[in-house]
Every structure is written in C-alpha cells, then in structure tokens.
Amino acid sequence: MNKLRNLLIIATTLIMASESVLAVENDEILLGSVAMDIPAVMHERLTPLTKYLSAKTGKKVTLKLSPNMGGAINEVASGGVDLAYLTPVAYLKAHDKGDVKLIAKTITKGKASFQLMIVVREDSPIKTVHDLQGKSFAFGDKRALLQRAAFVSSGIQLNQLSEYEFLGHYDNIARAVMNNDFDAGVLKDTMAYKWEGKGLRILYRSAPLPPYNIAVSRDVDETMTAKLRDAFLGLDGDNPEHLAIIKALDKKYDGFAATNDKEYDVVRQLIAPF
Numbered sequence: 391m392n393k394l395r396n397l398l399i400i401a402t403t404l405i406m407a408s409e410s411v412l413a414v415e416n417d418e419i420l421l422g423s424v425a426m427d428i429p430a431v432m433h434e435r436l437t438p439l440t441k442y443l444s445a446k447t448g449k450k451v452t453l454k455l456s457p458n459m460g461g462a463i464n465e466v467a468s469g470g471v472d473l474a475y476l477t478p479v480a481y482l483k484a485h486d487k488g489d490v491k492l493i494a495k496t497i498t499k500g501k502a503s504f505q506l507m508i509v510v511r512e513d514s515p516i517k518t519v520h521d522l523q524g525k526s527f528a529f530g531d532k533r534a535l536l537q538r539a540a541f542v543s544s545g546i547q548l549n550q551l552s553e554y555e556f557l558g559h560y561d562n563i564a565r566a567v568m569n570n571d572f573d574a575g576v577l578k579d580t581m582a583y584k585w586e587g588k589g590l591r592i593l594y595r596s597a598p599l600p601p602y603n604i605a606v607s608r609d610v611d612e613t614m615t616a617k618l619r620d621a622f623l624g625l626d627g628d629n630p631e632h633l634a635i636i637k638a639l640d641k642k643y644d645g646f647a648a649t650n651d652k653e654y655d656v657v658r659q660l661i662a663p664f
C-alpha cells in the first residue's frame with residue numbers, strides 16, 4: 391500500500407511539474423521574422439517592439455529569429471513561434487502550410503502598400519530596364535518569389551540576364567551592387583530609399599503591392615490574437631515613444647493598419663507562374 395501511495399505521490403508531482411513548465415512556457419510569446427538583414431541588425435530593429443508587446447499583453451515577448459525566409463515560414467506555420475513579421479509571399483506560404491492568421495500590415499510613407507525596386511550604381515550607364523539585357527543581377531532569398539515576379543513585370547525575362555544569384559538579405563544586395571559585384575539588384579522600397587543618393591539609383595519601381603505584415607500562428611487563441619492586433623493597431627505615430635518603436639523596425643514605416651487575407655490575392659496571382 392505504501393509503495394502504491396509513493397507511486398501516486400511521484401506521479402502527482404510529475405504532473406504538477408509538467409503543468410508548471412507549461413505555465414511558464416505559456417507566459418512567453420515567441421516573435422519570429424523574415425531575415426531582411428543580418429540577425430544582429432534584425433535583433434536591434436525588433437527589440438523595442440518586443441518590449442512594447444510585453445507591456446501590452448502582460449507576457450514576455452522573446453525574439454526567435456530565423457536565418458532565412460524558409461525558416462521563418464516553417465516556424466510560424468508549425469507553431470514554433472507565436473507571431474511573425476513576414477513578407478507577402480512568406481505570409482502566403484505560411485498560410486498554406488499552417489493556416490496562420492493576419493493581424494496587421496505595415497504603413498510606409500502614409501501608404502498601406504510597398505514597392506520592389508530595381509537599383510543600379512549612381513554612375514552606372516544603365517538607364518532603362520531593357521539595358522539590363524546581358525547584365526548580372528542580385529536577388530534576395532530564393533523563396534522570395536515576388537522579387538522575380540516584379541522583375542519580370544518590368545518587361546525583361548530572367549533568361550535575358552547574363553547571370554543572377556540569390557544573396558539572402560537586402561543589405562547584401564545593396565552592398566553587392568555598390569561594390570560592382572552585380573550590375574543591378576532588387577530592393578524593398580525602404581531599403582532603396584536608404585541607399586538612394588548614397589551610391590545607388592532607383593531604375594524601376596513595381597506597382598504598389600500589399601505590404602509586409604504581422605501574422606499569428608493558428609495555436610494562438612482568439613483572446614491573445616485580439617490583444618496582439620490591438621497592440622499593433624494602437625501604435626500611434628504621433629506618440630514619440632510609439633514612433634521610436636515603429637522607426638526602429640523600419641525608418642520609413644509610419645505604423646500599422648488592419649488587413650485581411652483577400653488583400654494578398656494580387657500577390658498570389660503574381661507568383662503563380664513561379
């Protein structure tokens with residue numbers, strides 16, 4: 391009898407311990423992100439946001455960064471992170487794999503859209519998109535299908551280039567074009583603006599596209615989803631403290647707006663051939 395009692399005590403202790411661990415884990419929210427820059431830079435950009443979200447949700451928000459787009463997609467789709475800062479294509483892929491939910495989209499220079507831009511060196515003889523024929527070109531992540539779709543929509547085909555490579559981060563692309571490693575490359579609008587007049591020239595702008603966004607894992611319950619949505623939509627550009635958080639993420643951002651899956655249908659159509 392004593393042996394049975396001891397076993398029950400041990401079992402009860404183990405259950406309570408596991409529940410305690412779960413409680414600790416449930417007190418933490420993991421934030422992931424696409425790799426727009428090297429991890430150290432992304433950590434610096436997102437840290438002010440984690441502190442703000444921690445205060446708003448009452449739970450510790452911790453960064454869990456992925457080395458590339460594929461990793462970011464898998465993390466939020468599988469529930470490895472609770473929410474993530476995603477590109478349009480990353481969101482669509484994660485939605486297809488894990489039914490993630492949009493909660494907000496970014497606003498850039500007053501617009502709830504963004505553009506992809508082809509850039510060249512300021513002193514480049516390339517004046518039009520058609521001058522890119524026979525030239526070398528730098529893309530970002532191989533999974534960033536929208537970059538290739540935007541490039542083709544400019545009026546030139548990939549097979550008309552002499553070569554093209556995938557360099558990962560936008561910062562790598564900008565520096566590679568600056569260093570003459572490639573004749574041209576594709577950048578997100580905010581990165582292109584950062585380098586415009588500082589060695590790079592914008593050659594082509596895509597049509598406005600639904601922007602980068604914040605999405606939550608299907609494992610996040612409705613109550614927490616609502617809290618997170620309210621936190622992002624509550625970031626007020628007229629509030630200096632809030633503006634610092636927004637600008638830390640991207641200097642060209644003004645804040646966040648409500649969004650829905652249907653807004654991203656245009657991206658679905660663009661990337662379908664790829």
